[in-house]
Amino acid sequence: xxxxxxxxxxxxxxxxxxxxxxxxxxxxxxxxxxxxxxxxxxxxxxxxxxxxxxxxxxxxxxxxxxxxxxxxxxxxxxxxxxxxxxxxxxxxxxxxxxxxxxxxxxxxxxxxxxxxxxxxxxxxxxxxxxxxxxxxxxxxxxxxxxxxxxxxxxxxxxxxxxxxxxxxxxxxxxxxxxxxxxxxxxxxxxxxxxxxxxxxxxxxxxxxxxxxxxxxxxxxxxxxxxxxxxxxxxxxxxxxxxxxxxxxxxxxxxxxxxxxxxxxxxxxxxxxxxxxxxxxxxxxxxxxxxxx
Ligand SMILES: [Zn+2]
Numbered sequence: 001x002x003x004x005x006x007x008x009x010x011x012x013x014x015x016x017x018x019x020x021x022x023x024x025x026x027x028x029x030x031x032x033x034x035x036x037x038x039x040x041x042x043x044x045x046x047x048x049x050x051x052x053x054x055x056x057x058x059x060x061x062x063x064x065x066x067x068x069x070x071x072x073x074x075x076x077x078x079x080x081x082x083x084x085x086x087x088x089x090x091x092x093x094x095x096x097x098x099x100x101x102x103x104x105x106x107x108x109x110x111x112x113x114x115x116x117x118x119x120x121x122x123x124x125x126x127x128x129x130x131x132x133x134x135x136x137x138x139x140x141x142x143x144x145x146x147x148x149x150x151x152x153x154x155x156x157x158x159x160x161x162x163x164x165x166x167x168x169x170x171x172x173x174x175x176x177x178x179x180x181x182x183x184x185x186x187x188x189x190x191x192x193x194x195x196x197x198x199x200x201x202x203x204x205x206x207x208x209x210x211x212x213x214x215x216x217x218x219x220x221x222x223x224x225x226x227x228x229x230x231x232x233x234x235x236x237x238x239x240x241x242x243x244x245x246x247x248x249x250x251x252x253x254x255x256x257x258x259x260x261x262x263x264x265x266x267x268x269x270x271x272x273x274x275x276x277x278x279x280x281x282x283x284x285x286x287x288x289x290x291x292x
Contacts, residue, residue: 003291004056006045007283008063009106010034010080013045014280017056018288022117024281028052038077038084046096059093059101060287062109066152072103075151102290107154108145109286110243110276111138116289118277119241126237128276129156131224131244134169135177139235157181161226179223182246188216199246221252225259232264232271243276 005024007014013032016024030048034041065077065084072090093101104112111128114120120128124143130136137156139146147153157177158170165174166184178184182199189196192212196202205213228240247253257273264271278285 001058001291002056003058003060003288004049004053005284005287006049006059006061007106007109007287008032008041008045008061009283010064013041013048014284015048015052016281016284017053018284020288020292022285022288024284024288026053027281027284032081034081037082038074038087041081041084042087042089042092046093049097056097056099058099058291059097060109060290061089061093061101061103062106062283062287063089063103064106067103067105067108068151069102069104069108072101100291102287104145104286104290106283106286107136108138109290110278110282111140111241111286112145112289113278113282113284113286114241114243114276115140115143116292117285118282119274120239123239126239126241127154127156127231127235128241128243129228130276131180131182131242131246133181133183135181135227156227156231159227159230161223176223176227180220180227182244184223185216185220185246188220189213192216199249203249203252221255221259224256225263228256228260228273229263232260232268236268237271239272239274241274241276243282247275248279 003018005016005018012029014029016027018024032041066075068075073088074084077084089103090101107130120126126140128138135157137154139154159176160174161176161179162174166178167173168175168178186196189202242253253275260273261269276282
């Protein structure tokens with residue numbers, strides 16, 4: 001069976017064709033033009049599929065936003081994709097392409113991708129976190145996504161780490177993502193020098209032995225680790241998989257792993273903190289796994 005996998009994000013849309021073993025071919029990436037709204041975005045994807053892909057028997061979609069994976073609607077999407085909320089993606093694609101369509105939230109999809117094809121292959125239970133603008137989370141329980149009562153479980157980014165602390169995008173104060181996201185790290189670095197635009201630039205500067213920046217990075221690693229320690233105490237997972245561009249930085253995940261081991265109750269210290277292994281294909285491979 002040939003599966004067309006689509007990964008819809010706020011900045012880019014990725015496409016790939018895959019067989020059941022997760023070998024992605026015909027990979028293509030386009031600007032999502034998300035600011036023009038949900039309707040434009042979906043119309044654009046349909047046109048891109050028609051122009052570039054044929055002879056597929058199923059479509060798997062990984063998308064930004066909260067998803068009702070049973071009926072394939074977007075329950076909620078933030079202002080990164082205006083008017084995306086409420087769209088029934090599954091129905092639209094089934095009508096246009098006449099093949100079965102499955103839709104899943106991008107963090108959940110990435111976790112499923114890691115479960116079937118990546119760093120989670122050997123485990124039936126684990127946690128997955130992605131660090132970027134915010135912190136996304138997924139719980140794999142008995143090889144499936146644990147969804148919670150309303151389908152919104154695993155919002156690890158909104159654990160309160162410091163009550164009364166920094167303001168979070170959710171409106172609360174002191175959330176984990178206000179301290180541990182890549183955005184939080186970049187904001188702190190900007191207080192030292194206003195030239196940093198992303199995590200990569202911060203790491204480049206560290207090679208020049210910038211001690212102020214190193215201090216900021218160490219505090220950030222500590223905060224990232226505190227969140228993981230609490231999650232380990234709650235879930236007792238064998239492994240926690242960390243994704244997001246920043247985790248590709250050399251040695252970062254092993255530094256976080258060491259910090260977690262330092263802070264954790266000893267009987268939990270066999271938890272392994274590892275890097276996601278599918279990189280920017282995690283969402284696509286997760287979308288493929290929805291049809292396995
Ligand atoms: Zn929050």
